[in-house]
Amino acid sequence: MKIGLVGYGKMGKIIESLAPNHGLEVGARFDIGNPLQDDAQTRQILKDIPVLIEFSTPESVMHNIRCGLALEKQMVVGTTGWHDHIDEVKDLVEKNGTGLVHASNFSLGVNLFYEILKNAGPIMARFEQYVPFMEEQHHQFKKDAPSGTAKVIRELIQPYFDTEIPISCVRAGYIPGSHAVVFDSRVDTIKLEHVARNREGFAEGALIAARWIQDQKGLFGFQDILGTLLQQSGKKESNYE
Numbered sequence: 001m002k003i004g005l006v007g008y009g010k011m012g013k014i015i016e017s018l019a020p021n022h023g024l025e026v027g028a029r030f031d032i033g034n035p036l037q038d039d040a041q042t043r044q045i046l047k048d049i050p051v052l053i054e055f056s057t058p059e060s061v062m063h064n065i066r067c068g069l070a071l072e073k074q075m076v077v078g079t080t081g082w083h084d085h086i087d088e089v090k091d092l093v094e095k096n097g098t099g100l101v102h103a104s105n106f107s108l109g110v111n112l113f114y115e116i117l118k119n120a121g122p123i124m125a126r127f128e129q130y131v132p133f134m135e136e137q138h139h140q141f142k143k144d145a146p147s148g149t150a151k152v153i154r155e156l157i158q159p160y161f162d163t164e165i166p167i168s169c170v171r172a173g174y175i176p177g178s179h180a181v182v183f184d185s186r187v188d189t190i191k192l193e194h195v196a197r198n199r200e201g202f203a204e205g206a207l208i209a210a211r212w213i214q215d216q217k218g219l220f221g222f223q224d225i226l227g228t229l230l231q232q233s234g235k236k237e238s239n240y241e
C-alpha cells in the first residue's frame, strides 16, 4: 500500500525509512513549501494513495486534517495541540465517510505501559503506605512540561488517589523521553518506567496505525489498535497450544 506523508521533518523522515518493513511505500510528501491542498492536482497525486500520515506542527495540523478529510483520505495524525477541535474533526470524519486515528504518543511500548498502569493504580491505592509520584525526563529542546504523555499517565492513576500526584520534570541533554510512576513507602520503592531509546518507536506505531486505519470509518485512538493487536496475539497463543 502507498502512503502520503504530511510534514516531512524528523518524524516524517524516520517513517519513510521504516515504511518498507511494514510493506508500505511513500508515494507523496507534503511540507511547508509544498502544503497539502484540497484541489484537482493534489487529488491526482493522491489517486492511488489511500492513507496520509500527519506529523507537522500544531499551527498547521488543523489545515492538514481538514484538507486530508476533504480529499476523502484515511488519516494517522501524530501532531498534538488540536484537541479543542475534536468535535469538528469527528463531524468531518463522519461527513466524509473516512477514518482518522490520532494519539499523543504512537509508541506501542508507551501504550502497553498505559495498560499496565490501569491495573497498577487500583492495586496500589489499596495500600496507603505507598505514596505515588511521577518522574519524566526529555531533551533540552522540549518546550512543554509536563509532557502530554505524563499528563495522560497521571489521568490514568489519579482517580484512585486523594492527593494530587506530583510530576518531577527534567529537560536536559538529548534524552529521547522517559516516564516513571513511583510508589514509595518507608521500606521500599516500586518504580514502573518506560524509557524510549529513540524516535523509532513513534514511527513504528504510526506505520502500524496506517495499515490498521485503511479500512476503518470513524475517529479512533491508539487504544483501538491495541485492542486489535491484543486480540491477534490472543489468537496466536491459542494456535500455539
Ligand SMILES: NC(=O)c1ccc[n+]([C@@H]2O[C@H](COP(=O)([O-])OP(=O)(O)OC[C@H]3O[C@@H](n4cnc5c(N)ncnc54)[C@H](OP(=O)(O)O)[C@@H]3O)[C@@H](O)[C@H]2O)c1
Pocket (backbone or CB within 6 Å): 006, 007, 008, 009, 010, 011, 012, 030, 031, 032, 033, 035, 036, 055, 056, 057, 058, 060, 064, 077, 078, 079, 080, 103, 104, 105, 106, 107, 202
Ligand atoms: N504522537 C506522537 O507519537 C508524536 C511523536 C513525535 C512527535 N510528535 C509531534 O509531531 C510533530 C512533528 O514532530 P517532528 O519531530 O517531526 O517535528 P519537526 O522535525 O519540526 O517536523 C515538522 C515538519 O512539519 C513541517 N510543516 C510546517 N508547516 C507545515 C504545513 N503547513 N504542512 C505540512 N508540513 C508542515 C515542518 O516544515 P519546516 O521545517 O519547513 O518548518 C517540518 O518539516 C510535533 O508536533 C511533535 O510534537 C508526535
